[in-house]
Amino acid sequence: QSVLTQPPSVSGAPGQRVTISCTGSSSNIGAGYDVHWYQQLPGTAPKLLIYGNSNRPSGVPDRFSGSKSGTSASLAITGLQAEDEADYYCQSYDSSLSGSMVFGGGTKLTVL
Amino acid sequence: QVQLQESGPGLVKPSQTLSLTCTVSGGSISSGSYYWSWIRQPAGKGLEWIGRIYTSGSTNYNPSLKSRVTISVDTSKNQFSLKLSSVTAADTAVYYCARGIREDWNRYYFDYWGQGTLVTVSS
Numbered sequence: 001q002s003v004l005t006q007p008p009s010v011s012g013a014p015g016q017r018v019t020i021s022c023t024g025s026s027s028n029i030g031a032g033y034d035v036h037w038y039q040q041l042p043g044t045a046p047k048l049l050i051y052g053n054s055n056r057p058s059g060v061p062d063r064f065s066g067s068k069s070g071t072s073a074s075l076a077i078t079g080l081q082a083e084d085e086a087d088y089y090c091q092s093y094d095s096s097l098s099g100s101m102v103f104g105g106g107t108k109l110t111v112l
Numbered sequence: 113q114v115q116l117q118e119s120g121p122g123l124v125k126p127s128q129t130l131s132l133t134c135t136v137s138g139g140s141i142s143s144g145s146y147y148w149s150w151i152r153q154p155a156g157k158g159l160e161w162i163g164r165i166y167t168s169g170s171t172n173y174n175p176s177l178k179s180r181v182t183i184s185v186d187t188s189k190n191q192f193s194l195k196l197s198s199v200t201a202a203d204t205a206v207y208y209c210a211r212g213i214r215e216d217w218n219r220y221y222f223d224y225w226g227q228g229t230l231v232t233v234s235s
Contacts, residue, residue, distance in 0.1 A: 002158060036221040038159075045208055045225040046159065052219055089159055093220045099172045101149070101161040101212075101220060 003028065003097070004090050004104035011110040012080045020075045020107045022090035028102060030071035033093040037066055037075045040087040040106075049088070050075060077109070085111045114138040116209050116226035124203075124233050130196040134209030134226060141190045142167045147212040148192045149222065150183060152205040160205075164212055165192055199233045206230050 005023040012018040022035060029035055034053050038046035048057050050066035053073060065076045073092075077084055090104040120132035134148070141148065150162040163173035165183045173181050177196070185192040196203060207229055210222040 032218050034219040034221070038222075045228050046222075047225070048221065048223050051221045051223075052215070057223070091159075091221065093218070098175055098178075100174055101164070101222075103159040103161065106158040 002105040003094055003102035004092060006088075006090060006104035006107045008105070009108045009110065011112055012077075013112045014080055014082065016080050017076060017078045018080060018109065019077075020088050020090075020109070022073045022075070022104050024071050024073075024092060024102075026071065027096035028071075028092045028094040029068065029073060031095055033095070035066070035068050035073035036091045037064075038089045038091065040089065042086070046089060080111055082111050085109055114211060114224045116211065116224055118207060118209050118226045118229040120229065120231070122230055122232060124199055124231060125235050126200055126233055127198055130194070130199050130203060130231055130233070132194045132207055132209075132229065132231070134192050134194075136190045136192075136211070140187075141185065141192065142187045145214055147214065148183075148185065149210045149212050150194045151208045151210055151222075151225075152203075153208070153228070154202075154205040162194065162196075162207075201233050204231065204233045 037050040039049045040046045053068040054066045087106045089106045094102045115137045117135045124130045147164045149164040163183045165171045180197045182195040209226045211224040
């Protein structure tokens with residue numbers, strides 16, 4: 001069981017908007033630690049998608065956005081494209097686990 | 113452009129020690145405020161952080177694996193390594209090495225990842 005909780009799957013039609021939630025606790029997200037998001041295309045390594053809750057690395061389309069509030073965070077994808085079909089993971093830091101990095105269980109995005 | 117590449121045996125027998133090395137290219141492993149991590153992913157499952165090392169030698173490990181994990185760094189070779197002892201079938205996974213950044217007291221993330229290497233634990 002993952003420290004951060006994500007829905008196992010979400011889906012949407014091309015052009016639509018989808019959101020993926022990431023729920024933590026008072027020892028990680030709620031303690032003020034930033035949330036980061038990774039995209040994992042089939043058969044490849046994870047790639048940094050959003051860092052520091054809402055910042056996009058160079059090259060990431062502005063269709064991807066992130067936000068954080070309280071003990072939760074969200075990833076939003078607008079203008080859904082077939083190439084967005086992938087697994088998405090949130091990640092943060094947990095002060096109660098000897099300084100551990102923690103991940104969500106991952107969310108499979110299906111583009112219908 | 114920083115690149116990371118994992119290497120090591122793809123098959124390890126139960127009860128033995130899994131050993132992997134990550135070679136960093138495109139930059140010095142000693143430069144900047146980075147830490148170097150190992151992360152694994154069993155087939156069809158999510159990501160699990162194993163541990164990290166700073167080039168000072170300071171380490172942090174996942175409490176669930178701490179008793180079996182050792183991460184070390186060799187700055188002369190621009191490499192860092194993972195040893196996981198007493199492996200079982202549950203340790204079968206794709207193992208990734210990654211570069212971590214600490215930008216503030218509350219911001220820790222991974223900006224570069226290796227391609228991953230599959231390690232199977234089987235007799």
